[in-house]
Each structure stands twice: as C-alpha cells, then as structure tokens.
Amino acid sequence: MTTVLIADDQSLQRLGFRMLLESQDDLTVVGEAADGAEAIRLTAGLRPEVVLMDVRMPGLDGIEATRRIVASGGRTRVLILTTFDLDEYAYSGLRAGASGFLVKDAQPEELLSGIRAVASGDAVVAPGLTRRLLDAYVHHLPAAATPNADSGTADPRLSALTERETGILRVMGQGWTNTEIAERLHLAESTVKTHVGRILAKTGSRDRVQAVILAYETKLVG
Numbered sequence: 744m745t746t747v748l749i750a751d752d753q754s755l756q757r758l759g760f761r762m763l764l765e766s767q768d769d770l771t772v773v774g775e776a777a778d779g780a781e782a783i784r785l786t787a788g789l790r791p792e793v794v795l796m797d798v799r800m801p802g803l804d805g806i807e808a809t810r811r812i813v814a815s816g817g818r819t820r821v822l823i824l825t826t827f828d829l830d831e832y833a834y835s836g837l838r839a840g841a842s843g844f845l846v847k848d849a850q851p852e853e854l855l856s857g858i859r860a861v862a863s864g865d866a867v868v869a870p871g872l873t874r875r876l877l878d879a880y881v882h883h884l885p886a887a888a889t890p891n892a893d894s895g896t897a898d899p900r901l902s903a904l905t906e907r908e909t910g911i912l913r914v915m916g917q918g919w920t921n922t923e924i925a926e927r928l929h930l931a932e933s934t935v936k937t938h939v940g941r942i943l944a945k946t947g948s949r950d951r952v953q954a955v956i957l958a959y960e961t962k963l964v965g
Contacts, residue, residue, distance in 0.1 A: 744769060744770070744771050745769055745770050745771070745792050745793060745858065745859065745862045746771055746772075746773045746789070746790075746791040746792050746793070747764055747770060747771065747772050747773065747791055747792070747793045747794070747795055747858060748772070748773060748774045748775070748776065748782065748785055748786060748789060748791040748793070748794045748795070748819075749761060749764075749772060749774075749775045749776070749794075749795045750775075750776040750777075750778075750779070750781070750782035750794055750795065750796045750797055750800070750805065750808065751775075751776075751777070751795075751797040751800070751824075752777050752778060752797065752799075752800040752801055753797075754777075756797075757775045757777075760772075760795060760854075761775070763851055763854065763855070764855075764858070767855060769859070770855070770858065770859075773789045773791050774789050774791070777800070777801075778800045778801050778802045778803060779800050779802060779803030779804055779805055779807055779808030780802055780803045780808070782794060782796065782805075782808045782812070783803070783808050783811050783812060786812050786815075786817070786819050787815065787817075790817060790818065790819060791819055792818065792819065792820065792862045793819070793820055793821070793822055793858050793861050793862050794809075794812060794819055794820070794821045794822070795822055795824060795858065796808065796809055796821050796822065796823050796824065796841070797823075797824050798823060798824065798825045798836070805823060805836075806823075806835045806836050806839050807839070809821045809823065809836055809839040809840060809841050810838075810839040810840060812840075813839065813840030813841075813949075814840070820842040820843075820861045820862065820864075820950070821836075821839075821840070821841045821842055821843075821861075822841070822842060822843040822844075822845065822857055822858060822861045823836045823841045823843065823844050823845075824844075824845055824846070824847050825844060825845075825846060825847065826846060826847050826848070837952065837956050838956070840949060840953070841952065842861045842949075842950050842952055843857055843860070843861045843952065844952075845857050864950065865950070865951060898960075898961040900946050900947070900957060900961065901946070901957075901961055901963070903945040903946075904942065904945055904946070907938065908938055908941060908942050908945070909963070910928075911924060911928075911935065911938045911939065911942065912942050912946075912954060912957070912958050912963060913958060913963050913964060914927075914928075915939070915942075915951065915954060915955055915958060916954075916955050916958030916959060916963060916964035917964060921935045921936055921939065939951070939954075942954055
C-alpha cells in the first residue's frame with residue numbers, strides 16, 4: 744500500500760484527489776495539507792511515501808515545502824502539480840528535489856501511474872512539460888553552473904561514468920524512457936535499468952530527475 748499526503752490549498756481539489764486515490768486498492772491518503780508549512784509538519788509525523796504537492800499555496804509555497812521535505816533526509820518523495828501558466832515557478836522544483844512533475848489537468852490514469860512511479864523510486868515527468876521546465880531551468884542557471892563546453896574540462900561529476908553510462912545519461916536528458924533506450928541502443932531493458940542505477944549512484948543523483956538536471960548543468964544535453 745502506497746501512502747500519499749495531498750497538499751493543496753483548495754479543499755475541492757483535495758477532495759477530488761482523495762476520491763481518485765482511494766478508489767485504488769494500492770493507494771491510501773494518510774493526510775491533507777492546505778499550505779506548505781502544514782505539508783512539512785504532516786510529512787514529518789505521517790512519513791508518507793509520496794506527497795502530492797501544489798506549487799502555489801498561501802504562506803509557504805510548494806517549492807519551498809518540497810525543498811525542506813527533501814532536505815530532511817526522509818524517504819518521502821514529492822510529486823509536484825503545476826499548470827502551464829506556472830512554469831516560471833515550477834522549474835525551481837527541479838533544484839528543490841522534486842521526484843516528478845505533472846500538470847493539474849492530467850488524465851486520472853496519468854496521475855495514478857505518476858504516483859506509483861515516484862513511490863517505486865522512478866521519476867516521471869509529463870512529456871509535454873519536461874522540455875518546458877528544463878528549458879526554463881537552464882535559462883535560470885547561474886553562470887558558474889554552466890561550464891563552457893569548449894573548455895575541454897570534464898565536469899568531475901561525470902568523471903566516474905563509463906562511455907556507455909555517459910551516453911545513456913545523455914539520452915535520459917533528452918527524455919528517453921528505459922524502454923526507448925533499450926530499443927534504440929539494442930540493449931535489454933534490465934541492462935538499461937542497471938546502467939541507470941549506476942549512473943544515479945556514481946553521480947550522487949537522488950533520482951532520474953536529478954540525473955537529468957546534471958545532464959543539463961554539465962552541458963551533456965544542450
């Protein structure tokens with residue numbers, strides 16, 4: 744049973760999410776928060792596997808709440824909900840440590856599969872949102888975080904990767920799924936999963952989203 748905390752300042756939105764989640768045999772809602780501060784407090788006490796986090800809430804917003812939840816070092820993963828007109832806020836969630844992003848008008852099955860994926864340690868981002876968020880993120884990178892690709896100096900965070908792992912990280916940054924990587928590189932999907940696991944371990948990435956951020960920061964993906 745996957746435990747979920749819903750953080751959204753709109754009570755009707757929380758009710759809708761609760762009804763959807765509790766219609767599933769493998770998901771249960773352990774609490775609801777109306778703002779970021781309450782989400783942090785309830786996460787510490789209830790230790791849900793996933794927090795379904797709205798971006799804009801009164802007081803402490805979802806981005807800062809995500810940052811603090813991730814920084815606490817617990818097992819909880821955060822799935823951020825956003826709308827296209829909030830992209831300027833949502834890109835910050837990449838650095839805050841969110842394990843996934845979905846748009847609020849996602850289909851129910853997309854939301855359910857996203858929660859399950861995040862709970863299992865994967866990181867799923869709505870395909871149409873991935874490029875928009877990452878593009879916004881890259882445009883907000885400080886100059887120090889964008890090394891000159893022509894300098895010839897390899898980023899130390901990539902130094903431990905093999906040539907194959909570097910190639911897989913590159914296509915992860917381009918949005919390829921494990922299945923697509925396996926098909927296009929003629930590898931078994933189990934082999935791809937092993938490579939992805941090693942990439943996360945060697946680069947110190949918490950999950951797939953953080954590995955994709957690394958690919959952008961190091962200019963592995965332009």
